Amino acid sequence: MTDLTSSATGTGRELVAFRIGQQEFAIDITLVREIRGWTAETSIPRAPDFVRGVVNLRGAVLPILDLAARLGLPPAEPSARHVIMVVQMGQQTLGLLVDEVADIQLANDGLIQPTPEVGSELVRQFVRGVLAVDGRMIVLIALDDILPSPSHGVIAA
Amino acid sequence: MMDSMEAIRVTFFQECEEQLAELEAGLVAIEGGTAEPDTVNAVFRSVHSIKGGAGAFQLADLVSFAHGFETVLDEIRSGRLEPRADIMGTMLHAADVLSDLVREARDGTALGIGWREVLADLDAIARHGSVPAEPPPPEADEFGFAPITIRIPTGEPEPMASDPDRLMVEFRPHPTLFARAHDPIPVLRELARLGEARIACDLERLPPLDLLDPEQAYLAWRIELSGVPDTAVRDCFEFLDEDCDLVIGPRSTAGVPPEPEPELALGHLPAARTATAPEPSRPAPSKVSAPSQAAPPPPGAATCGDNAPPPTIRVDLDRLDRLIDLVGELVINQAMLGQRVIEAGVARQPAVATGLDELKLLTREIQESVMAIRAQPVRPLFQRMGRIVREVAAATGKVVRLRTEGEGTEVDKTVVERLADPLTHLIRNAIDHGIETPERRLAAGKPAEGTVRLVAAHRSGRVVIEVSDDGGGIDRSRVRQIAERKGLIPADAQLSDPEVDSLLFLPGFSTTETVSDISGRGVGMDVVKRSIQALGGRLAVASRPGQGSSFGMSLPLTLAVLDGMVVSVADQTLVVPLTAIMETLRPAPGDVRALGPAARVLAIRGGFVPVVDLGEELGFSPAGRAEGAQPVAVLVETSEGACAALLIDSIQDQRQVVIKSLEANYGTIPGIAAATILGNGRVALILDVDALVASSGAPASSSVLSTPLSCSR
Amino acid sequence: MKRTVLTVDDSRAMRDMLRLCLSGAGYAVAEAVDGEDGLLALRRLRPDVIISDINMPRLDGFGFIEKVRAEKDYLGIPILVLSTECDAAKKARARAAGATGWIVKPFEPAKLVSALARVLA
Numbered sequence: 008m009t010d011l012t013s014s015a016t017g018t019g020r021e022l023v024a025f026r027i028g029q030q031e032f033a034i035d036i037t038l039v040r041e042i043r044g045w046t047a048e049t050s051i052p053r054a055p056d057f058v059r060g061v062v063n064l065r066g067a068v069l070p071i072l073d074l075a076a077r078l079g080l081p082p083a084e085p086s087a088r089h090v091i092m093v094v095q096m097g098q099q100t101l102g103l104l105v106d107e108v109a110d111i112q113l114a115n116d117g118l119i120q121p122t123p124e125v126g127s128e129l130v131r132q133f134v135r136g137v138l139a140v141d142g143r144m145i146v147l148i149a150l151d152d153i154l155p156s157p158s159h160g161v162i163a164a
Numbered sequence: 165m166m167d168s169m170e171a172i173r174v175t176f177f178q179e180c181e182e183q184l185a186e187l188e189a190g191l192v193a194i195e196g197g198t199a200e201p202d203t204v205n206a207v208f209r210s211v212h213s214i215k216g217g218a219g220a221f222q223l224a225d226l227v228s229f230a231h232g233f234e235t236v237l238d239e240i241r242s243g244r245l246e247p248r249a250d251i252m253g254t255m256l257h258a259a260d261v262l263s264d265l266v267r268e269a270r271d272g273t274a275l276g277i278g279w280r281e282v283l284a285d286l287d288a289i290a291r292h293g294s295v296p297a298e299p300p301p302p303e304a305d306e307f308g309f310a311p312i313t314i315r316i317p318t319g320e321p322e323p324m325a326s327d328p329d330r331l332m333v334e335f336r337p338h339p340t341l342f343a344r345a346h347d348p349i350p351v352l353r354e355l356a357r358l359g360e361a362r363i364a365c366d367l368e369r370l371p372p373l374d375l376l377d378p379e380q381a382y383l384a385w386r387i388e389l390s391g392v393p394d395t396a397v398r399d400c401f402e403f404l405d406e407d408c409d410l411v412i413g414p415r416s417t418a419g420v421p422p423e424p425e426p427e428l429a430l431g432h433l434p435a436a437r438t439a440t441a442p443e444p445s446r447p448a449p450s451k452v453s454a455p456s457q458a459a460p461p462p463p464g465a466a467t468c469g470d471n472a473p474p475p476t477i478r479v480d481l482d483r484l485d486r487l488i489d490l491v492g493e494l495v496i497n498q499a500m501l502g503q504r505v506i507e508a509g510v511a512r513q514p515a516v517a518t519g520l521d522e523l524k525l526l527t528r529e530i531q532e533s534v535m536a537i538r539a540q541p542v543r544p545l546f547q548r549m550g551r552i553v554r555e556v557a558a559a560t561g562k563v564v565r566l567r568t569e570g571e572g573t574e575v576d577k578t579v580v581e582r583l584a585d586p587l588t589h590l591i592r593n594a595i596d597h598g599i600e601t602p603e604r605r606l607a608a609g610k611p612a613e614g615t616v617r618l619v620a621a622h623r624s625g626r627v628v629i630e631v632s633d634d635g636g637g638i639d640r641s642r643v644r645q646i647a648e649r650k651g652l653i654p655a656d657a658q659l660s661d662p663e664v665d666s667l668l669f670l671p672g673f674s675t676t677e678t679v680s681d682i683s684g685r686g687v688g689m690d691v692v693k694r695s696i697q698a699l700g701g702r703l704a705v706a707s708r709p710g711q712g713s714s715f716g717m718s719l720p721l722t723l724a725v726l727d728g729m730v731v732s733v734a735d736q737t738l739v740v741p742l743t744a745i746m747e748t749l750r751p752a753p754g755d756v757r758a759l760g761p762a763a764r765v766l767a768i769r770g771g772f773v774p775v776v777d778l779g780e781e782l783g784f785s786p787a788g789r790a791e792g793a794q795p796v797a798v799l800v801e802t803s804e805g806a807c808a809a810l811l812i813d814s815i816q817d818q819r820q821v822v823i824k825s826l827e828a829n830y831g832t833i834p835g836i837a838a839a840t841i842l843g844n845g846r847v848a849l850i851l852d853v854d855a856l857v858a859s860s861g862a863p864a865s866s867s868v869l870s871t872p873l874s875c876s877r
Numbered sequence: 878m879k880r881t882v883l884t885v886d887d888s889r890a891m892r893d894m895l896r897l898c899l900s901g902a903g904y905a906v907a908e909a910v911d912g913e914d915g916l917l918a919l920r921r922l923r924p925d926v927i928i929s930d931i932n933m934p935r936l937d938g939f940g941f942i943e944k945v946r947a948e949k950d951y952l953g954i955p956i957l958v959l960s961t962e963c964d965a966a967k968k969a970r971a972r973a974a975g976a977t978g979w980i981v982k983p984f985e986p987a988k989l990v991s992a993l994a995r996v997l998a
Contacts, residue, residue, distance in 0.1 A: 068824050172890050172894050172897065209933070217890045217891060218980050
């Protein structure tokens with residue numbers, strides 16, 4: 008487990024960059040509570056394919072989402088090398104399964120380029136911009152719609 | 165300010181509930197002859213307290229009713245009125261009315277006027293008791309913001325303030341004035357504040373220092389006031405009137421005229437007080453030196469004494485639930501540690517084994533203590549039932565006494581709260597259907613007065629509550645008849661007595677033809693059973709013809725844990741709540757039969773129950789069970805009374821699990837009630853048996869069964 | 878320094894109300910739930926004035942006042958009775974026990990405060 012909050016220094020916007028397959032993505036660091044190694048989940052019946060199941064996070068039940076599947080990429084085949092980013096969104100705590108966490112990027116809003124026009128529905132839904140760093144392309148994503156609100160019961164349906 | 169008053173209002177109504185419970189308990193004790201000497205006082209105090217608070221919130225109806233009530237209780241308390249049975253009947257009724265008035269005041273609902281009749285009864289009793297020597301003061305005086313007036317007992321006609329502009333006051337304190345901790349100085353200061361004052365101290369009676377008795381009063385004052393109404397002056401002497409000679413009057417009529425001298429301006433008073441020994445002798449005022457005392461603690465800190473009633477604190481429920489969560493985690497962690505130790509192969513080392521055992525004990529103790537914080541005695545709940553008994557008895561013309569036992573038994577707060585409805589229903593039912601009319605009882609050789617017993621006890625980690633009556637027992641032939649007529653059982657069904665009795669719990673069964681106002685209300689025993697089951701409890705009935713019936717329920721101590729059977733289905737671990745399970749069996753090949761294109765049923769004891777294959781239903785093993793693997797059937801009963809067989813792979817364990825919510829982080833999952841964390845640290849889902857059976861298409865009524873399976877275990 | 882009032886009443890609502898009224902008027906407020914508790918509170922702090930109910934469990938207001946007055950140390954503390962009752966016999970009894978004054982419940986905050994001012998040196 009890595010404590011990211013202690014490394015948060017400087018001004019501007021800090022992003023956690025991570026890798027899924029050959030692509031790099033990033034989310035706002037303020038959402039990330041901790042990063043854990045992958046452990047086997049308990050399956051949830053009739054769940055969407057990107058919901059891998061639930062695990063025990065210090066006594067709380069933490070749903071694990073396969074971010075690759077959620078973003079329309081080939082679903083992950085998790086191993087001990089995979090990591091779970093525990094993110095907090097409002098009252099909800101979720102675990103995101105990714106291949107690995109790369110680094111932390113300090114980015115002013117000026118450095119973030121608008122999303123190139125692509126047709127994909129999923130891109131429009133989650134991608135908030137693109138960051139070019141040392142020849143890498145890091146896709147900034149938002150998590151607002153990552154799991155439909157439990158109160159709406161969309162997942163349950 | 166408004167918020168504070170609102171908070172106090174809430175407190176007031178909470179206290180009213182406590183007072184009402186105490187009132188009821190006390191009256192019942194007096195009626196039953198089991199009253200302690202102090203019971204009458206306590207009962208009086210309860211009503212009195214309610215009256216006091218109600219006055220503060222200007223709840224006029226409540227005040228006047230409580231006053232009438234209190235007057236009669238005072239007669240009883242003073243021994244002037246004997247608590248005869250008829251009077252106690254009125255008292256109990258008045259307690260019910262008082263409780264209605266309190267609730268109506270709290271909820272702001274419209275007041276009926278029925279209480280006025282009861283108040284009239286109370287007044288009649290109070291008068292009949294032939295005592296009150298002095299007529300009660302008029303209501304406005306008693307309850308309004310009564311002006312605090314004081315008659316000055318000077319023995320002379322009160323002086324007329326003929327010249328309102330100039331008043332002469334003569335004030336001579338008695339020694340008793342100081343004994344009651346009065347002090348003339350603030351009074352003089354107050355007078356000076358009212359208007360222009362010339363104050364003179366009369367030292368005439370002051371003895372020489374060596375003859376001075378510090379407990380005597382030697383000084384007097386003459387005060388000349390201008391532009392001050394004499395009522396305001398009287399107010400200043402409000403509490404002093406009997407401890408001094410006081411003459412207030414127009415200058416000409418007041419006392420000894422000689423122009424006061426030596427004259428002191430008020431401003432000099434403090435100086436005069438310190439400089440001259442003749443100061444009004446305050447007996448040992450020791451504001452500065454308090455020899456026997458430690459330094460005073462901050463105000464507010466010292467509110468509870470060593471012998472005070474058990475001190476309590478109010479805790480936010482959220483905080484408590486957080487603590488309960490944490491303890492749940494501790495329990496899980498302890499179990500995980502135990503498992504790791506075994507895996508590491510060191511479990512046999514004595515030091516490790518002892519340490520683990522101690523940890524386990526400690527953890528359990530902590531868990532129980534924490535759960536106990538949420539626990540509350542069932543007493544208030546039981547006390548509320550007294551009223552139900554009286555009302556239903558009155559409505560049905562029966563004579564019934566309620567006997568309660570084990571009121572101190574503690575159950576989780578939520579359980580207590582949710583027991584009120586089912587318990588009310590069972591009590592109504594016991595009187596309406598169980599207890600016979602006095603004539604029939606006498607004819608049967610029983611006392612005319614029937615008894616309903618309400619008993620609570622702790623038994624093997626659960627709470628058992630029993631409602632029993634000494635009535636006629638369940639009329640089984642009639643129950644059968646009704647069940648047949650309603651198509652709940654075939655006409656030729658062979659049923660044992662307990663099976664007939666349990667027909668009462670079938671949905672749609674009601675022994676009364678018309679929905680009775682008493683126990684009917686369109687609600688059957690099935691609803692009672694369902695609400696008990698929703699609390700993780702079980703309900704059972706036993707009955708003996710001519711001797712009565714008994715409804716027993718067994719409830720978990722808390723809703724935070726649940727007894728479950730841990731089972732395996734398609735490599736997944738699931739928990740089935742034990743309350744839903746009737747039995748488990750390993751069906752022989754061929755017992756599970758296809759019925760139609762998709763459905764399957766399990767043949768059991770000549771009947772058939774629908775089958776729910778959990779692996780398929782939950783989508784864990786879409787391909788179906790491996791060929792040759794023999795499933796285990798868990799026979800469950802839903803709270804609707806439907807039975808089904810859940811097919812699983814194997815049973816792992818039976819244990820208590822801590823309930824964890826899935827909804828906070830995820831959402832509801834059909835067929836899943838909640839989650840828990842097992843000793844290996846993995847999450848296991850807890851099945852929602854009702855939802856699973858319903859969604860699998862199993863009929864919600866057991867009427868398809870050729871034989872209704874007895875729901876007793 | 879703030880003057881301290883000790884309120885002795887078995888009703889929490891009433892104590893809360895007194896606290897609201899008195900702390901608004903600049904007094905520090907200590908509380909006791911009945912006469913016995915009041916005596917214990919007295920041993921630990923010295924209030925400038927006591928406001929006591931009459932009808933209380935364990936030790937009622939009359940008994941409380943008598944016990945307070947029985948101790949020389951407490952003779953100088955004014956005790957105001959706050960009661961729903963206002964009949965002369967009860968008042969006389971309280972007076973005989975050593976009560977300084979009598980206020981009828983429900984109280985008017987302004988009246989209570991001025992009554993306090995009148996008994997506090």
